[in-house]
Amino acid sequence: NAAEKGGYEHFMLKEMYEQPKAIADTFSPRIKDGRIEIEELGMDDEAIRAVKKIVIVACGSAYHTGMTSKYIFEGMARIPVEVDLASEFRYRDPILTDGTLVIVISQSGETADSLAALREAKEKGCKVLGIVNVVGSSIAREADNVMYTWAGPEIAVATTKAYSCQLIALYLLAMKFAHVRGTISEGELAEMIEELKKLPAQVEMLLNNKDRIQKFANRYLAAKSIFFIGRGIDYAISMEGSLKLKEVSYIHSEAYAAGELKHGTISLIEDGTLVTALLTQENLYKKMISNIEEVKTRGAFVMAVTNEGHIDVEKAADYVVYIPKTNKYFTNSLAIIPLQLFGYYVAVGRGCDVDKPRNLAKSVTVE
Ligand code: AGP
Numbered sequence: 001n002a003a004e005k006g007g008y009e010h011f012m013l014k015e016m017y018e019q020p021k022a023i024a025d026t027f028s029p030r031i032k033d034g035r036i037e038i039e040e041l042g043m044d045d046e047a048i049r050a051v052k053k054i055v056i057v058a059c060g061s062a063y064h065t066g067m068t069s070k071y072i073f074e075g076m077a078r079i080p081v082e083v084d085l086a087s088e089f090r091y092r093d094p095i096l097t098d099g100t101l102v103i104v105i106s107q108s109g110e111t112a113d114s115l116a117a118l119r120e121a122k123e124k125g126c127k128v129l130g131i132v133n134v135v136g137s138s139i140a141r142e143a144d145n146v147m148y149t150w151a152g153p154e155i156a157v158a159t160t161k162a163y164s165c166q167l168i169a170l171y172l173l174a175m176k177f178a179h180v181r182g183t184i185s186e187g188e189l190a191e192m193i194e195e196l197k198k199l200p201a202q203v204e205m206l207l208n209n210k211d212r213i214q215k216f217a218n219r220y221l222a223a224k225s226i227f228f229i230g231r232g233i234d235y236a237i238s239m240e241g242s243l244k245l246k247e248v249s250y251i252h253s254e255a256y257a258a259g260e261l262k263h264g265t266i267s268l269i270e271d272g273t274l275v276t277a278l279l280t281q282e283n284l285y286k287k288m289i290s291n292i293e294e295v296k297t298r299g300a301f302v303m304a305v306t307n308e309g310h311i312d313v314e315k316a317a318d319y320v321v322y323i324p325k326t327n328k329y330f331t332n333s334l335a336i337i338p339l340q341l342f343g344y345y346v347a348v349g350r351g352c353d354v355d356k357p358r359n360l361a362k363s364v365t366v367e
Helices: 011-017 019-030 045-049 060-077 112-123 138-142 161-180 186-207 210-220 233-249 258-263 282-297 328-349
Strands: 053-058 081-085 100-106 127-132 145-148 225-230 252-257 274-279 301-307 319-323
Touching (some): 019 186, 100 112, 112 138, 127 138, 161 186, 186 328, 210 328, 225 233, 319 328
Parallel strands (some): 053 081, 053 100, 225 252
């Protein structure tokens, strides 16, 4: 009812607006005196140094946060990471060698495939860490250790705040691992902690831009197909942006690694097709500009999401959303906000049942 929605039209919008607080609630208790402390991890420095590989297993949006963290664990902590869909992992007899840490990510803690994957990993002798939102849920109870995301109850089927908190939990873990393993310096850690603390206010600022995004979204209510492209972390952000849009608006959408465009996807671009291009990674910026030009030549209309200061992107793209400066590993937390708003407003404009999209359940407890 209206009171539960706290004055917002939908739970999805309310939950998007709860993100600044949820993000702060997830990192604050784990930063002490300029150090990352994750007591519930149940691993001392020696155990952290002994990890040889991380295997992340999840479904849907939680899988997307896992994909993002692969780039972060590998880049920042130099630990090899495999990310698997839970429904695939459990049927392929995965090779889990000594020193593998398995991380299962789940908002509900009840997703059947994720729970089965957890059991499989435990059976194979791996230590399992759960990153879970619902306290006392099955995954939280069965994992060896659980790191909670403090998003609070999430009602809308499309996840927003739990997703954002999963990212924060994964940043904290990667920072902890990188610091202990000596792949980042004290100075770098301190700087990252400072950037982390700025995220809630930056997310708030992006949310306050909602009217501009709504206006833009209203132009695409009749779109046949919408594409999202990016490289590296931006590819992972694209996947989530695309899922947000299609699950609530029912508009066909796909996410592509921008370098893969010319291997097939580009034939789908028609006159006026909307392509959302993510450019938050400085080392991939020029490559992405070329990809924008590629789709523009085929008639695409391009919305770019990039870091503040990249005015030159306006020469290549048709519409630009800027995100504030942050650490290169944290850009997902900011770039996803306009994409959540975009998906939401396209769905609202089309008169969709935003909080309860057809055919979907909040928690998928069947295999
Ligand atoms: C995302 O908006 C989805 N509704 C869905 O993909 C979800 O992330 C997935 O079902 C996993 O759920 P869980 O986090 O509760 O395990």
